[in-house]
Amino acid sequence: MFHLAELASYNICSRCAGRIFAYHGHGLTNVERGRYLQFAIGCELGNPDFSFCDEDKCKLCHGIFKKFDDIYSLVMKKVGDAQFSTFLVGSVFPEDTMMMEEEMQRKFGSSGESIKKEFNREFGKFFSMKTGTEYRQDDPDLSILVNAEYLFVEIKLRSIYVYGKYRKFRRDMPQTRWIHRPDGDTVESIIGSVMIRHSGGTNYYLHGSGREDVDVRMLGNGREFVLELENPARREFDLDQVAREVNEYHRGIEIFDLSFSDKDTVSRIKLENHKKVYDALIVSDGLIDEERIRKACAELNGKNIYQRTPLRVAQRRSDLIRTRRIDSIDLVGVSGNEAEIIISADAGTYIKELVSGDDGRTKPSLSEMYGAPLNVKELDVIKICRGED
Secondary structure, three states, X not given: OOXXXXXXXHOOEHHHHHHOOOOOOOOOOHHHHHHHHHHHHHHHHOOOOOOOEOXXXXXXXXXXXXXXXXXXXXXXXXXXXXXXXXXXXXXXXXXXXXXXXXXXXXXXXXXXXXXXXXXXXXXXXXXXXXXXXXXXXXXXXXXXXXXXXXXXXXXXXXXXXXXXXXXXXXXXXXXXXXXXXXXXXOXXXXXXXXXXXXXOOOEXXXXXXXXXXXXXXXXXXXEEEEEEEEOOOOOOOOHHHHHHHHHOOOOOEEXXXXXXXXXXXXXXXXXXXXXXXXXXXXXXXXXXXXXXXXXXXXXXXXXXXXXXXXHHHOOOOOOOEEEEEEEEEEEEEEEOOEEEEEEEEOOOOOXXXXXXXXXXXXXXXXXXXXXXXXEEEEEEEEEEOOOOO
């Protein structure tokens, strides 16, 4: 059985004393609980003048609750002109503070709350009042972390996500930036460089619904993407203007259907598997026989093919055998040693290997059905079968 008078030996303030019993006395603040405790301890000690120490001299909180103005200034200096309407507060306290508090909680019944919880709540109220913004636990625009020992703050601005679709008209452009090719044009860098100017962000990442090869054009109804912008200073900007700037830049891509989105959309577009339609220009060493190639195309209509991971990507992909359905291959025309075909196939089909056979790693292949080696000279994605398009 403890005696309240034992609290007098801890050299703490009334707030920290009251917090030990935070779940007693509904509707009271911890400071008010501390004042009631102060009176009770004075009576128990027979000393009506007893009082807890001032917060500045408190061995537990060290006056952190009197430093809200200073902390607020530190936060706003880092925030600058960044836009936010919601925020979250977190805090870090010294280990000895947490151990001292745990000892008192255990000794006096563990019916209190932690100093971190009270600080986060009370500074959150203060910050909300000063800024007119809302405290939010989930996905806040601004996250604040306060180091109470060193009076240091860190902030993080929630990324914003812009959904859209792109067409790519060049045969020398990858979708995303490469570490070993940082200066070349990519779909990601062309879109991101414009959006980062409008958002004031610090970095950007393109999340695509699949990707085409560097030398493959993306035409038709376009490929879905989400552009993630880190630490944006502006959470809203003119997406129509962004599209105009990208499209008038004449660097080989076009974007459309832009809208502000969220990170759940990233997961959605990456998980979706849509059939695709391709326009392929294929080439042979000799003249292509029109009837033979037409028959070879027909042989693969509605068939399943089996594709072992292609040699050209074997270094970065797992060595697996994948089953893919070829809905149709239609011959458009033949000219000398070249032919144009339209292919409709499952998502993830390696079209170049469907044509060439990849030294037997794709079976059956168009080359196998035709009876002579064939290769893709040019390839375009002309439709992604999303249903709504």
